Amino acid sequence: MNTNKVIQVKELTKVFGDFTAVNAITFDVEKGEIFGFLGANGAGKTTAMKMLIGISNPTSGKATVAGFDVFTNAEDIKKNIGYMSQKFALYDDLTVKENITFFGGIYGLSRKRIKEKAAILIKELGLENVANKLVGSLPLGWKQKLSFSVSLIHDPKIVFLDEPTGGVDPITRRQFWELIYKASHQGITVFVTTHYMDEAEYCDRVSIMVNGKIEALDTPKKLKEQFKVDTMNDVFLKLARG
Amino acid sequence: MKRFIGFIKKEFYHIFRDRRSLFILFGMPIAQILLFGFAITNEINNVDIAILDHSKDATTKEIINKMASSKYFSIHQFIEKESDIEAVFKKGKVKAVLNFEKGFSENLIKENYANIQVITDATDPNTANTISNYVNAILQNYLKEQNKSSVQVYQIVPQTHMVYNPELKSVYMFVPGVMTIILMLVSAMMTSISITREKELGTMEILLVSPLKPIQVIVGKVFPYIFLSIINAIVIIVLSIFIFKMPVQGSLFLLGMESVLFIITALALGILISTISATQQTAMMISLMGLMLPVILLSGFIFPITSMPLPLQIISNIIPAKWFIIIIKGIMLKGVGLQYVWKETLILLGMAVFFIGLSVKKYKIRLE
Amino acid sequence: MSIKIANISKSYKKVNALKNISFEVKSGELFGLIGPDGAGKTTLFRILTTLLIANEGVASVAGFDVITDYKSIRKNVGYMPGKFSLYQDLTVEENLDFFATIFGTTIEENYDLIKDIYIQIEPFKNRRAGKLSGGMKQKLALCCALIHKPKVLFLDEPTTGVDPVSRKEFWEMLKRLQQKGITILVSTPYMDEAALCDRIALIQGGKILEIDTPAAIVKHYLKPIYNVSANNMYQLVNSLKAYEYNHSVYPFGEFVHYTDRRSDFNPAELKVYLESKKLSNITIEKTVATIEDTFMELAK
Numbered sequence: 084m085n086t087n088k089v090i091q092v093k094e095l096t097k098v099f100g101d102f103t104a105v106n107a108i109t110f111d112v113e114k115g116e117i118f119g120f121l122g123a124n125g126a127g128k129t130t131a132m133k134m135l136i137g138i139s140n141p142t143s144g145k146a147t148v149a150g151f152d153v154f155t156n157a158e159d160i161k162k163n164i165g166y167m168s169q170k171f172a173l174y175d176d177l178t179v180k181e182n183i184t185f186f187g188g189i190y191g192l193s194r195k196r197i198k199e200k201a202a203i204l205i206k207e208l209g210l211e212n213v214a215n216k217l218v219g220s221l222p223l224g225w226k227q228k229l230s231f232s233v234s235l236i237h238d239p240k241i242v243f244l245d246e247p248t249g250g251v252d253p254i255t256r257r258q259f260w261e262l263i264y265k266a267s268h269q270g271i272t273v274f275v276t277t278h279y280m281d282e283a284e285y286c287d288r289v290s291i292m293v294n295g296k297i298e299a300l301d302t303p304k305k306l307k308e309q310f311k312v313d314t315m316n317d318v319f320l321k322l323a324r325g
Numbered sequence: 326m327k328r329f330i331g332f333i334k335k336e337f338y339h340i341f342r343d344r345r346s347l348f349i350l351f352g353m354p355i356a357q358i359l360l361f362g363f364a365i366t367n368e369i370n371n372v373d374i375a376i377l378d379h380s381k382d383a384t385t386k387e388i389i390n391k392m393a394s395s396k397y398f399s400i401h402q403f404i405e406k407e408s409d410i411e412a413v414f415k416k417g418k419v420k421a422v423l424n425f426e427k428g429f430s431e432n433l434i435k436e437n438y439a440n441i442q443v444i445t446d447a448t449d450p451n452t453a454n455t456i457s458n459y460v461n462a463i464l465q466n467y468l469k470e471q472n473k474s475s476v477q478v479y480q481i482v483p484q485t486h487m488v489y490n491p492e493l494k495s496v497y498m499f500v501p502g503v504m505t506i507i508l509m510l511v512s513a514m515m516t517s518i519s520i521t522r523e524k525e526l527g528t529m530e531i532l533l534v535s536p537l538k539p540i541q542v543i544v545g546k547v548f549p550y551i552f553l554s555i556i557n558a559i560v561i562i563v564l565s566i567f568i569f570k571m572p573v574q575g576s577l578f579l580l581g582m583e584s585v586l587f588i589i590t591a592l593a594l595g596i597l598i599s600t601i602s603a604t605q606q607t608a609m610m611i612s613l614m615g616l617m618l619p620v621i622l623l624s625g626f627i628f629p630i631t632s633m634p635l636p637l638q639i640i641s642n643i644i645p646a647k648w649f650i651i652i653i654k655g656i657m658l659k660g661v662g663l664q665y666v667w668k669e670t671l672i673l674l675g676m677a678v679f680f681i682g683l684s685v686k687k688y689k690i691r692l693e
Numbered sequence: 694m695s696i697k698i699a700n701i702s703k704s705y706k707k708v709n710a711l712k713n714i715s716f717e718v719k720s721g722e723l724f725g726l727i728g729p730d731g732a733g734k735t736t737l738f739r740i741l742t743t744l745l746i747a748n749e750g751v752a753s754v755a756g757f758d759v760i761t762d763y764k765s766i767r768k769n770v771g772y773m774p775g776k777f778s779l780y781q782d783l784t785v786e787e788n789l790d791f792f793a794t795i796f797g798t799t800i801e802e803n804y805d806l807i808k809d810i811y812i813q814i815e816p817f818k819n820r821r822a823g824k825l826s827g828g829m830k831q832k833l834a835l836c837c838a839l840i841h842k843p844k845v846l847f848l849d850e851p852t853t854g855v856d857p858v859s860r861k862e863f864w865e866m867l868k869r870l871q872q873k874g875i876t877i878l879v880s881t882p883y884m885d886e887a888a889l890c891d892r893i894a895l896i897q898g899g900k901i902l903e904i905d906t907p908a909a910i911v912k913h914y915l916k917p918i919y920n921v922s923a924n925n926m927y928q929l930v931n932s933l934k935a936y937e938y939n940h941s942v943y944p945f946g947e948f949v950h951y952t953d954r955r956s957d958f959n960p961a962e963l964k965v966y967l968e969s970k971k972l973s974n975i976t977i978e979k980t981v982a983t984i985e986d987t988f989m990e991l992a993k
Contacts, residue, residue: 107708114785122858123856123858124826124827124828124854124855124856133935143833151865159821185761213717217872217943223729223730223731223841249853249882250853250882251729252728252729252732252992253884253943253985253988253989253992254992254993257943257944257989261927261944264926264927264944267926268926268927268928280857281883281885284946284948285944285946292915303946303947304947307956314885315946316857316885319857319858320857320858320861323857323858324858328793328794328795328797329795331790331791331795332791332794333792335780335783335787335791337782338782338783338787339782339783342782343782382785526776526778526779527774527775527776527778527782528778528779529838530739530742530744530772530774530778530839531774531778531792532770533743533744534742534766534767534770534772535795535796536764536765536767536768536793536795536797595758655730690763691743691744691746692739692744692745692746
C-alpha cells in the first residue's frame with residue numbers, strides 16, 4: 084500500500100433499493116492534496132462522502148481513509164478526520180473559547196493541550212479581542228475561518244469540507260483559502276465537496292460526479308484544456324449537458 | 326371571494342396531507358375523552374383493605390362482611406397485631422386498614438359506643454379521603470339497619486342528596502373539561518402553528534406582498550379550524566352521550582352556539598400567539614404553556630376554584646375556559662337556558678371581541 | 694424609472710443593515726445587486742416589496758411610493774424570496790394555482806408568460822413541491838412570482854443552492870422575461886453572474902461600492918493585474934505578501950492575482966524575488982480584471 088495515498092477508493096458503490104446513488108467510483112487522494120469533489124445536487128457526492136467519513140456503509144467496493152478500512156474501521160476513521168459543513172459549524176450561543184474547548188473535548192484532547200491549541204488558534208485568526216464573545220455575534224466570514232480551524236484541532240490527517248465558502252465575501256473567501264493552503268502545506272489532506280464551481284478552481288485536482296459516476300478527474304487546468312473552455316463552470320456544464 | 330375560497334382550499338390540503346395534524350385533530354379528542362372517561366376517575370372500586378380484628382365477635386364479622394360485599398372494597402388479608410400495619414402498607418397493595426377494638430360488640434351494647442380505627446394510606450390524599458368516606462357510609466348504613474330494631478333516641482341523621490350527578494360519576498365532570506381542552510388545543514395551537522409555518526417557510530412574505538387583505542388571510546387561516554373544531558365538539562358530545570351515558574339536559578342548540586363562541590375566542594388567541602412567535606416551535610410552546618396549563622389547572626376543571634388561594638381565584642377569571650366550563654356544565658348537567666348563563670356568555674363574548682380586535686390590530690401588514 | 698431608491702437607511706437593533714443607499718433601475722432593465730451574505734441585499738428587497746419600512750429615505754417601485762402606496766405595489770410586483778417559498782405539501786400545479794388565485798387571476802390567463810418555464814416542470818405537475826430538486830423548485834417559484842404578470846420582478850438570491858446547469862438555464866429565462874418588458878431586480882452572491890446583468894450595484898456592509906454596467910465596472914480597475922503561479926501555492930502567497938511593493942495579493946483559482954504599487958513594475962524583477970524564495974515553475978502573466986477584483990479593491 085502506498086502510504087502517500089491517504090484516501091483510496093475502488094469501485095465503491097451504494098445502492099438504495101433499486102436506485103444506485105454511487106456507482107462504482109474509483110479514485111485516490113494523496114497526502115496534502117486539495118481534492119475537489121464536485122457534482123450537482125443529487126449526483127451522489129453527499130452519499131459518497133458519508134461513506135468515506137464512516138457514517139454510511141457501502142454496498143460494495145473498497146475504500147480506505149487515513150489507512151483505515153471504511154467497512155471495518157469506521158470508528159478509527161472518525162478519530163483521524165476533521166469535518167466542517169456550511170450548515171453546522173459552531174454553537175452560536177457559546178463563546179469562541181467555549182467552542183474551542185468543547186470541540187477539543189469531544190476529540191479527547193487534554194485540558195492542557197486544549198489551552199495551548201486555543202491560544203495558538205485565537206492568535207492566528209486574530210480573534211484576541213473577541214475570544215470571550217459569543218460566536219453568534221461574529222461576522223459570517225470569521226465564523227467560517229474559526230470553524231475550519233476548529234475542525235483541525237485534533238490534528239486530523241484529512242479534513243472534509245462541505246461547501247465551505249458559499250455566500251462569503253470575496254476577501255474573506257480568499258483568507259479562507261489561504262488557511263486551506265496552509266493546512267495542505269502542513270501535510271493535511273483537504274477534501275472539498277461542493278457544487279460551486281469557482282471553489283473548484285482552487286483545488287489541486289477535482290473529480291466531477293454525474294448521476295453516481297465520476298465522469299472527469301484531473302487538475303482544473305487540464306480539465307479546462309480537455310474541454311476547451313475557460314472556467315470550471317463551463318467544464319461542468321459541458322459534462323452535465325452531455 | 327374567489328381568492329378567499331382558493332385560500333381555504335389550500336388550508337384544507339395542508340391539514341389533510343399532514344398526518345401529525347390530522348392525528349391531533351381527530352385522534353386526540355377521541356383518545357382523551359376515552360382516557361378521561363375510563364382510566365382517570367375519582368370513584369373507587371375494589372380497593373384492597375386489611376382487617377385487624379381484636380374482638381372477632383358477631384358484630385365485627387357482620388361489619389367485615391358488609392365491607393367485603395360492597396363493590397368498593399375487597400378484603401386483602403387479616404392481620405393479627407398493630408405492628409403488622411406498617412408492613413402491610415409498605416407492600417403497597419393495601420390502601421386501608423380497619424382496626425376493631427377489643428370487645429367491640431360488648432362495648433356497643435353496654436356503652437352504646439365502640440371504636441373502629443380507619444387507617445388509610447394517604448400518599449394519594451384524594452383516594453384516602455374517598456376511602457374513609459366510603460367506610461363511614463357503610464358503617465352508618467349498618468348502624469341505621471341495627472337501629473330499626475332497637476329504640477334509639479336523639480340521633481341526627483343527615484340525609485345527603487346529590488343533585489345533577491347523583492351517582493357522582495366523574496365522567497360528568499371530565500367531559501366538559503376535556504371538551505374545553507380539546508377545543509382550545511385544536512383551535513389555538515393549530516392555528517398559531519399553521520400561521521407560523523408560513524412565516525418559517527417564507528411563504529408569508531409572498532402572501533404579504535400580494536393583494537390579499539390581512540383580514541382575508543386571518544379568516545382564511547381560521548375558517549378551516551372553526552369547521553374542524555365544530556366537528557370535534559360534535560364527536561365529543563356524541564361520544565359522551567353514547568359511551569358514557571352522559572345526559573344533555575339543556576338545549577343542544579345553545580350548547581352548539583356556546584361552543585362556537587368559545588372556539589372563536591380560542592382561534593383569536595391562536596392568531597395572537599402567531600403574531601408574537603416567529604417559529605412553529607415557539608408557537609407550540611406558548612400554546613402549551615400559556616393556554617393548556619391554565620386551562621387544566623385554573624379553569625376549575627380538575628381543581629375547584631373556590632379552594633384556590635385568592636390570587637389564583639382572581640387570575641382564573643381571565644381564563645376563557647373557566648367561563649366556558651361553567652356554561653357547558655350548566656347546559657349539560659343542569660339543563661339551564663341562556664337566562665342562567667347569560668353573564669358567563671357575555672364575558673366570553675367580550676373576551677372573543679377583545680382578542681379578535683387585538684389580533685387584527687397586531688397582525689402586521691409588514692414584516693416588523 | 695421603474696425603481697427609485699433615494700438615501701435609504703435601515704438599522705435593526707444594533708446593526709446598520711443599509712447605509713444611505715441610492716440608485717435607480719430603468720424600466721425593462723435587468724439589474725443585479727451583487728454582494729456577499731449579510732451585505733443588506735435582502736433588507737433592501739424587503740423595503741422595496743413593502744415588507745419593511747426604512748428608517749430614512751424614500752423609494753418607489755413602478756411609480757408607487759413604498760410606504761403610502763404599498764397596496765398598489767403589492768398588486769404590481771412579483772417577489773421571489775431567498776429560500777424558494779413554496780408550499781412543500783402542495784403539488785406543483787396546486788402551488789401555481791394557489792398563487793394565481795390569490796392574485797385574482799388564473800394559470801390560463803397568463804400562461805403565455807410562464808409557458809416556456811412551466812413546460813419544463815409540467816411533467817412533474819402532480820409531484821409535491823417538497824420532492825422537487827433545487828432547480829425545479831427554483832423554476833416553480835419563478836412561475837409563481839410571474840403568474841400575475843407583474844411589472845417589476847424581485848428575485849432575492851434565486852440561484853443560491855442550485856447547480857450550475859440550472860443556474861445557466863435560469864439566467865437564460867431572465868433574459869427572455871426581460872424581452873417581454875418586465876423590469877428585473879436580482880440579487881446574487883456570485884460575482885460571475887454579474888456579467889449577465891445590464892447594470893449592477895456592488896454592495897457590501899450595507900453600502901453600495903459601485904454602480905455601472907459590468908463592462909464599465911471592470912474598466913474602473915486601473916492597475917494592471919498579473920496571474921502568478923508557482924509550484925507551491927502556500928509559499929507563493931506568503932512570499933508575495935511579504936514582497937515590499939505589493940498592492941494586493943489574492944488567490945484566484947489556480948493563480949494568484951497580484952498588483953504592484955509601482956507604476957514601472959517589471960515582472961522579471963518579481964520572478965527573481967520569488968526564485969530567491971525557493972519557488973520554481975514560476976509564471977507571471979498579465980491578465981484582465983474581473984468583477985471580483987474590482988469588488989475586492991473597492992471593499993478593501
